Amino acid sequence: MEKAEKCDKPDKCAEKREAIIQAALELVAEQGFHGAPMAMIAEKAGVGAGTIYRYFENKDDLIRWIYKNVEERFVEVMMQGYPEQGPVRERLVHIGTALVRHLISEPLQLRFVEQFHNSPYGVDHRREKLFGETRKDIISDLFQEAVTQQIFKPLELAILFSLFFGPLVDICRDHILGFIKLDDALIEQVVGACWDALRR
Amino acid sequence: MEKAEKCDKPDKCAEKREAIIQAALELVAEQGFHGAPMAMIAEKAGVGAGTIYRYFENKDDLIRWIYKNVEERFVEVMMQGYPEQGPVRERLVHIGTALVRHLISEPLQLRFVEQFHNSPYGVDHRREKLFGETRKDIISDLFQEAVTQQIFKPLELAILFSLFFGPLVDICRDHILGFIKLDDALIEQVVGACWDALRR
DNA sequence: TATAAAGGAATGAACGGTCATTCCGCACAA
DNA sequence: TTGTGCGGAATGACCGTTCATTCCTTTATA
Structure with missing residues (x-):
């Protein structure tokens, strides 16, 4: 998995957030909620498991936001x-x-x-x-x-x-x-x- | 919770099986699969958790049968x-x-x-x-x-x-x-x- | 410019809880 | 007594979440 882009220009590293969202969307859509544990979402997004919690309060928050x-x-x-x-x-x-x-x-x-x-x-x-x-x-x-x-x-x-x-x-x-x-x-x-x- | 009937007359204790089926049907229908763990199905059916496995190979088997x-x-x-x-x-x-x-x-x-x-x-x-x-x-x-x-x-x-x-x-x-x-x-x-x- | 200190962001091993499934002792029928 | 069906605590796997630690960027200093 590639490293995520650096936080060069944009105010925040919005790419990471976007990667998490996209990974969660795809996993849930293709495998259902059972097939989309946080660890897998993190891996697919190319971030650490804990990182997701810097962008979303918890899994509910992530899912509802999407x-x-x-x-x-x-x-x-x-x-x-x-x-x-x-x-x-x-x-x-x-x-x-x-x-x-x-x-x-x-x-x-x-x-x-x-x-x-x-x-x-x-x-x-x-x-x-x-x-x-x-x-x-x-x-x-x-x-x-x-x-x-x-x-x-x-x-x-x-x-x-x-x-x-x-x-x-x-x-x-x-x-x-x-x-x-x-x-x-x-x-x-x-x-x-x-x-x-x-x-x- | 009442004790289930004994296996008096019918070949098998079909009542117990029926109770398990009914409990699983209701729980899944009302709460979804997340709200229907085997322990809860057993309790609602008035049987022990292990008893379900005398009538169904596993949860998949139970659900698919229903x-x-x-x-x-x-x-x-x-x-x-x-x-x-x-x-x-x-x-x-x-x-x-x-x-x-x-x-x-x-x-x-x-x-x-x-x-x-x-x-x-x-x-x-x-x-x-x-x-x-x-x-x-x-x-x-x-x-x-x-x-x-x-x-x-x-x-x-x-x-x-x-x-x-x-x-x-x-x-x-x-x-x-x-x-x-x-x-x-x-x-x-x-x-x-x-x-x-x-x-x- | 070179260097160092600071602090926010990211990580992933570890934790507590839940679940399906197992297994062993018990109670009752034969 | 023997055997069968049953119960429910025990087991191990898995998951969401946390947190001590590391990494990296920025800022302060000379």
Whole structure:
């Protein structure tokens, strides 16, 4: 393993912190929490076991920090280029395709989030539906508006979310595991199918 | 904790075995694998820690045995009263409603299966889509037939499965967690929405 | 500039706790 | 008495975390 870069210019040795994060993300995503003991994370990051505790209070802190950042990245991606003034269908298709494209381009992030949700860490996150508040606010607005305008079936938000995001996340997992091969055309077909499920 | 019944009449002390299974199922479902050490399973079952090893080779064996049985139960439930000669829509609705009704009446089974899938145990199960071969065979036939008859969108089976089963499992989880309250009418509406997603 | 002292950062062996599994003595049926 | 099933303390492996020590950079001094 190479020595980490020196702390030459940047205020702090942010590279080391980044290496720890990346190592933890990869190990948890690929092996689950059981396969990601601190010693292994340290080795993969090329640092001593104790060093991690200079950057993170404990393992929980490390894991939650990564989760939070991955989550924020999801929101960012979905909101980038969001056609705020467009028709409902266009906005929904934007969100769906942006999410799917991101998830399959960053399979580690999807796997990490899934591991997180089904672990002791995710227990207290149960009360937050899907991917956090920011997203929930903007997307809830979209769904709510569509229900009010009688574009969507008159169902609760939680159910509409399941109908839309459930299959999308599923197909990303299938793509990552090699069961199917998604391309832009196929993504649009599936997003279209989810639209059909929501539509009145 | 009460002493377990004696081995009076039945060939073997099947009650003890059953108690162990039930205890493990509940603990894993409610607390995850981290919250289900062998000692705790033993205590909850009212047996000694070592006794478990008289009935199961090791923890893996116990967990996999439970998983296999729960899985078989799912297939059983979906196939009970399956209208083999009915139209596609009727058969699909039967499967969907039977599955949802079972999952919400046996929340521990759903939680257990989800814990299993996201754990080291589930790693080698990845290659089996959804709930095992029996179901896959019969249900694959149904979906395949619907595609051939141009009732469904021309998509791969894996994607059609995600569109149909993904939201159904999601809403069951939401129901169990108390986010929504499913009743027969609502179940039928959601199954109907999933049908719309599949439909050409 | 050369040298030395200081202090923050990094290390990894060691610790305490937990877990799956084993094993030996006990109680009861035959 | 003999044998079988059982219990639960004992065992050893593993993991998160700590801390005494080392390393390295910076600063002070001449």
